[in-house]
Amino acid sequence: MTTLTEVPETTAARETPARRRRPVDRLPYLLLLPGSVIIGVLLLWPLGQVVVMSFFKLDNVRQLRGDRDWPWAGLGNYADVLGDPFFWTVLRNTVLFAAANVVLTMILGTLVGLLLNRLGRRMAAFVASCVMLAWATPALTGTIVWKWIFDDTSGLVTWFFNALPDGLSQALFGRTDWTGYGWFNSPLLFFAILTLVVVWHSFPFIAVSVLAGLKSVPSELHEAARVDGAGPWKAFWKITVPLLRPVFGILIVLSTIWDFKVFTQYYVLAGGTQDRPTFMLSVYSYAEAFSPPPKYGLGAAIAVILTLILLVVTGLYVRMVLKQEEDA
């Protein structure tokens, strides 16, 4: 803030040759300033507060206001979280869910990207806009629609299974009447539906990014490969993948970050934070911090643990990618 008011004064006061260079030197920083201030106030500072809060015992809203002491808890919150066997269930859910979703999103996104690259101009534009609609749908709205699709009485999926020939349905699933079926009852089925929703929401971005990457691959390379007798499968692994490695790298890192902290889709599908066997870290943190009675310190500790896990996972992966590039 002070820099802003100082600048005009100094420029006006001095008429030395050095002055001429100074505005040019400062300009980039001045231009960065508004952005940094906003990021600092809205992102970095609250982030720092979360870390600070995770070291205190905070279970009263008045503590946030400063009306009450903040008893120092040291690593107590972390010990509580890590010592609870439930945490390990939550961690397992989070990691398995994220792994499955990253893999499926990447595979589907890449396939659609390849498809878009092969299609003619009009068809590609049509398919791309259809695909982007899923990306453009807000997570909340999209998930509510999915929840309706899986409604136990009037959902499309329930209707579809009811419409199956009774013999087939009986042979495959052991039941013919699907009305009232609990689609969200078993954790496995719940996670399968959640995966469907999350992958549906996130593959378009991957597809379009892969397409952008593909457009930059010189077509001669593929022609040469074809002349040398390489099939599409071989050409993909020997040409496309090595050339697009940086693109895939960044997409995998982004997907990992997104899929580790899925919240909105979970909250809507599960109808809140009641279904503890399917908790993931983001939901667990929210439920501990905000479900009455509030435990802000504990919730903050879980959020910090989630962030650390993300940093380690993405850090390792980025290092791996960089190393491969050096070797190549």
Added chain:
Amino acid sequence: MNRWKRLAPVTAVVASAAMVLAGCGGSGDDEAADNSKLTVWMMGEGSEAQTSFLDGVETEFRQKHPDTDVVVQYIPWLEAPKKFQAALAGGEGPDITELGNTETQGWAAQEALADISGRMNGWAEGKDILPDLVKNAQLDGKQYGVPWYAGVRAIYYRTDWFAEAGVKPPTNWEELVSVAKAVQAKKPGTYGLALPGNSELPFYSFLWGAGAEIATKDGDTWKSGYNTPEAQKAVKFWTDLVTVHKVAPPAAAGWNEIDARTQFATGKAAMAFAGSWQQGAIKKDNPEIEKVWGTFPIPGPAGQPAPGFAGGSDLALWEDSERKDLAWDYLTVLLSKKNDQAFADSLGFFPVYQDLVGGDKYANDKVMAAFATTLKSTKLTPLTPKWVEVSRNKTVTQAMNSSVMKGQKTVEKATADAAAEMESILNAK
């Protein structure tokens, strides 16, 4: 550490952006003497009937305080906890608020509500309020809320379908099952009983009916009643309705009370658990249903109506309010016997005064009679501020029942786990 404390108010402000956006009434320190405005938070969407009722209360209140403007703000039930937290964190809140009577102790423990023990003692009409409801608004012997209206749950049923199947409202558990099965068989494609597997309050009627308790306090220690044979009997009966008798579908394991009530309202179920106050919502879904519905008390195992949870709403003075005397004046007008009766009538609730509930007024009402019966034997969830953690955060009872319905645990395992979890929460230091 002091530095962090000083930073804390800023955190709070950032964290409660929602509250800033909502722009709730200002009550800074310098306005301590400002009595021109009284802010009242009411839960729900605010029906026309409620709005016009509150306008009447305001007129009555302003006869004594002509210079005070009463501002009523409606807050959706599910938004209330967030709104309360934001108001507490930011230091700006209402002068009076309504709140669900299961939540009063929790917010009292958060120091959100003012201690009104003294004011209660000096208030003549208040002595007639149902004692169970009064007790439910206490924490450590101090009064933090005044009961405003009361409600219990019963079972709504389709009189036309019952007639077709040739059955009468059941009076014990065995009949409940056979009636549900009979109607379901007569009306293919419907459920005998819309059972909210993911809600705790209707289930407590079965628990108490079987003679079990949720938890009892022995000295300083809470002991859960869930691992008794009586509780296991209740859990078995409740979950068998889905898994064995199949009068409710597997999806019922995830239903809350609104889901279950909607099944009934839309003609998909012959019976449903719901409160008297839900008449309006059911009629909104299906205006025709009024002609073919009836109610009966939730039966106990052997013929006595089961006790019900004494639900309803409390009114409380906000601890940060600068106008508590004024707020109390408003509250006593709102809670006068005359107004309480009028309001309860318009909402399908019961007034909180013993003398108003007892008479013939309800005994002869087609819908309200069943509720009035249950209102004679109500019970409460454990009176401790830690209960809210069992009920709302860990959802111990809901999880216990759902896990059995979903086939994840046996009744023995589910009740033992729930008892252990409940005791560890209630007895935590």
